[in-house]
Amino acid sequence: MTNGGAPYNIVKNLRTMNVDFALLLIGLIGNDFNGKWIIDDCIKSNIDINQLEITSCTNGLLDEKYFNFSETNAKLFYLGPLTQLNRLDTFNNNDNKRTNASKVLENTLLHGLETIVDFSSGKNIDYSHIAKSSLPFIDHLIINETEAGLIFTKKHNK
Incomplete structure (x- = not known):
């Protein structure tokens, strides 16, 4: 597709x-x-x-309020691309170590779904911090070497 x-x-x-x-x-x-x-x-x-x-402005508006897992029979939850989802990539006011996306992913796991996340290779000043906030709540991560470098703050040479 x-x-x-x-x-x-x-x-x-x-x-x-x-x-x-x-x-x-x-x-x-x-x-x-x-x-x-x-x-x-x-x-x-x-x-x-x-x-x-x-x-x-879909990527810019998507946030926690749109996710309700209480009545789903789904088994998998796919979220992406992180670092391009403005509100979900925002750090929570009460906990500057957790993004809104990390809270959605944690809630997903609590409802018994497997999580799948991909990242965009786009530029974001907080790329590494955003990614590391969500990693503990990701079952399956889809990234390439450029994105891995951005997460672990390494420069990727093409």
Whole structure:
């Protein structure tokens, strides 16, 4: 699949594989042609979109309030790309060692889901700090050598 980013691509591929567990998308989706196309495709593919909200500036607005795992039968939770999710990458006012994303991931684990996270190679002044905040709550991490270098503050030579 090549549309809608990694979360959409993964649920579509899992649907194509006829997995026997619930598939859903949680979060925000753009209020544009592509967003509407993805929603229509999810409905046709029997992918739950009850926790998907249509808005603009999706990466910039996504935060903890959009994630409710209390009534899901899902087994896996995919979050990404960290370091590009403005509010989730923000450090909590009460604990400057924890990002909002790390709290979402911890809550996900407490509800019995496996966590999968990917990072973007984009520039973020707090890249390493953001990543290290979430690492304890990640079951499966998807990164390349550039992102590994950014997490562990090493320069990557191309």
